[in-house]
Structures are given as C-alpha cells and as structure tokens.
C-alpha cells in the first residue's frame with residue numbers, strides 16, 4: 440500500500456508526522472483505531488438516542504383496522520344506551536337500520552322518513568369537510584329532533600362498525616356514506632378510493648361477519664353510465680366506460696358488492712341515483728351554488744355540449760329518491776349467510792332511480808331566475824373534460840315493477856321547495 444493511500448482528507452495534519460517511517464506507520468494505525476472507536480461511539484449513542492426518544496407509531500402508520508385507533512373514543516353505558524334507543528323500532532315489525540352518511544343530504548331525508556314510520560335508525564357520519572360541516576351539523580340537529588342519534592365515526596373504522604353490530608342486531612344497512620361529486624375527483628382522487636372502495640369493503644366485511652347478516656341497500660350513481668349514448672339508460676346497458684374517477688369508484692362498488700353477494704350470501708341492492716336535488720341539499724351541486732351566486736349577483740358558468748347544445752340532467756327530487764330507498768329496503772330479502780358463511784343464494788339487485796325527464800341546464804337556470812325573481816349573470820363555456828357527461832336519462836321500468844318506484848315531482852315544483860328552504864335557512868343563518 441502506498442502511503443499516499445493513507446493521506447488524510449486534511450493534509451495539514453499530515454505535515455506534523457515528522458518521525459521514522461515505522462513511527463509514522465504506528466502512529467497512523469493508532470489514529471485509525473481511535474477514529475474507529477470515536478465513530479462507533481457516536482453511532483451507538485445516536486442509536487440509543489433514537490430508541491429512547493422515538494415516538495410510538497402514529498395512527499396513520501397503523502393498520503386502519505387496528506383496534507387501538509378508536510377503542511377509547513366509543514363505548515360506555517351512556518353511549519350504548521343512546522345507540523340502542525335510536526336503533527329500536529317504535530312500531531312492531533319495524534326495521535332496524537344503520538344509515539351511513541346520515542348527516543348527508545340523502546342520508547338525513549331517508550333517516551327521518553324511516554324514523555317517522557316507526558323504524559329504528561342509527562346514523563353514522565364522519566362530518567368531513569368536503570363541504571361546509573355546519574350544514575351537516577344543522578342536519579344532525581334535525582335528526583336529533585326526530586329521534587335519530589348520529590354516531591360520529593368513519594366507515595373505515597372496523598372496530599367502531601363491529602362495536603355497533605355488537606350493540607345492535609341491524610336487520611338492514613342503508614349505505615349512503617361516500618365521496619360524492621364528479622369534478623372534485625380530479626383534485627382529490629384518494630378520497631374517492633378511500634370512501635367509495637376501501638370504506639365500502641370495510642362495511643361489507645363487517646356485515647358479512649355479523650350474525651345475523653343485514654340486508655344492504657347502497658347508493659350507486661347514474662354516473663356509471665359514463666359515455667353511454669343509448670337513451671334512456673337501462674340497467675341492462677353497458678357501464679364500462681366511466682368518464683370520471685367518481686364514476687369508476689361507484690362502478691367498482693357494484694362489482695365488489697356482487698362478489699360479497701356471491702361468496703357470503705349478503706343481500707345487496709344498488710341504487711343508481713340521478714342528480715338528486717332538494718331542501719337540505721349539497722352546496723357543491725350546480726342548482727345549489729347557482730342559487731347562491733344568482734342571489735349574490737355573481738356570474739354563473741353554464742356548460743354547453745360540443746355541438747353548442749345545452750347539457751341536460753334527469754334531475755330527481757329528494758322525496759322521490761326517499762320513496763325509492765324505502766321501497767328497496769322493504770323489498771330486500773334477508774341475507775342468506777351468517778357469521779361469514781354463505782348458506783344459500785341471496786338477492787342482488789341494481790335499480791335506476793331517476794325522474795325520466797331530462798332538463799337542459801339552461802332551463803334549470805331559467806326556473807331559478809323565475810323563482811328568485813332575479814336575472815342570472817351567466818357565461819357559457821364548453822363542457823370541461825373533467826368527468827362531466829353531456830346528459831343523463833333514466834329508464835325506471837325495473838324499479839317501478841320491483842320496488843314500486845314512481846317519481847312524482849317535476850323540476851319546477853322541486854326547485855320551488857328548494858328555494859323556499861334555502862331562503863329560510865340562510866336568512867336565519869345570515870352570519871354564515
């Protein structure tokens with residue numbers, strides 16, 4: 440080895456070695472040994488420091504199903520009493536329903552309708568911030584006045600779900616918790632996968648292991664028809680051309696549901712909702728923010744199709760949707776399995792819940808102008824390529840025949856009710 444190989448990185452130190460070649464060599468060996476010892480001690484100290492001071496794994500790093508995530512948040516005799524009371528049917532033979540997404544638009548209406556006719560209803564909602572949580576809290580207050588207790592929790596929390604199924608023998612689950620909205624999927628794709636796929640699977644896992652297994656009715660979407668151009672949309676049509684990630688997650692949900700029906704004997708009914716609107720609606724939807732913006736004198740953007748025609752929707756009023764949900768719950772047969780084992784075939788159904796009369800968005804704006812007695816400031820823009828489709832139109836023959844679904848409210852009548860609610864609600868909440 441040439442002694443040049445031994446040159447230290449700081450040549451100045453090398454100059455002080457003015458001794459015999461043997462002395463230099465010995466001195467170098469000594470220096471190397473003491474350096475090694477020094478680095479080893481530093482490494483050991485750092486390692487011990489890390490072991491002593493490193494924090495326990497954070498919840499986000501733990502398995503979502505880890506019991507320690509939520510164990511402390513729920514339970515207790517008072518909580519269980521509230522849960523049982525809310526879920527207990529008032530009328531003999533009433534259903535015992537877990538409604539997920541209970542503080543959501545459709546969830547609130549369905550929960551209240553069920554409770555009114557004497558069914559037991561327990562709500563579950565995570566009160567996320569996708570849109571103003573104050574509106575969700577106001578819906579919660581409404582639910583409480585109707586005798587519906589809403590557990591604050593997430594469908595991804597398996598421990599919580601299992602706990603709820605331990606406390607209550609649910610006959611049915613109305614699964615409405617989801618990440619909704621077509622355009623937002625481009626901003627936050629993970630949220631769609633997390634709620635509409637992972638959360639749904641979590642709910643199905645817990646439901647299939649429950650004893651008895653509940654019958655499940657869940658919200659799919661008209662968006663699964665994607666680029667389908669055959670009108671009106673029938674359940675028999677292909678749904679393998681989704682135009683948004685939202686639609687793709689809803690379509691995936693239908694496939695996943697079928698698997699749980701096939702393997703575990705869960706009774707499953709998917710409802711393809713067509714642009715639901717009405718009082719207590721969702722502020723991210725066009726009819727809602729058009730109303731807000733027209734009243735404020737803000738310009739609204741109206742999309743048009745590539746041939747300069749208006750885009751159209753089969754707008755469906757909330758009361759009609761509620762009747763469809765109740766019809767689906769009432770006609771759902773029991774699941775056939777128990778405790779995770781299939782005992783025989785169970786029903787699997789998919790229905791369109793639409794209004795059957797698509798209305799152009801330009802007409803929607805005209806109705807709002809009339810009801811609000813204000814002219815809208817509007818600009819027209821080509822339909823952005825962000826997941827939107829040009830039109831939707833439901834064929835409801837199947838839902839009519841099998842669950843007695845019969846929509847009765849036209850867009851003008853429904854919007855009148857919405858505007859009345861909007862004016863009353865936001866006048867009272869003028870500080871919002």
Ligand SMILES: O=C(O)[C@H]1O[C@H](OP(=O)(O)OP(=O)(O)OC[C@H]2O[C@@H](n3ccc(=O)[nH]c3=O)[C@H](O)[C@@H]2O)[C@H](O)[C@@H](O)[C@@H]1O
Pocket residue numbers: 619620621659660661662712713714715723724725726740741742743750751752800827829
């Ligand atoms: O039917 C469904 O499955 C879906 O219905 C709605 O989606 P969408 O029909 O797109 O409802 P909006 O976002 O309220 O849009 C309504 C219409 O207004 C149009 N629009 C929207 C926003 C805008 O600024 N301008 C505008 O012209 C859209 O292109 C669409 O034709 C819901 O937002 C989805 O969660 C639901 O699943």
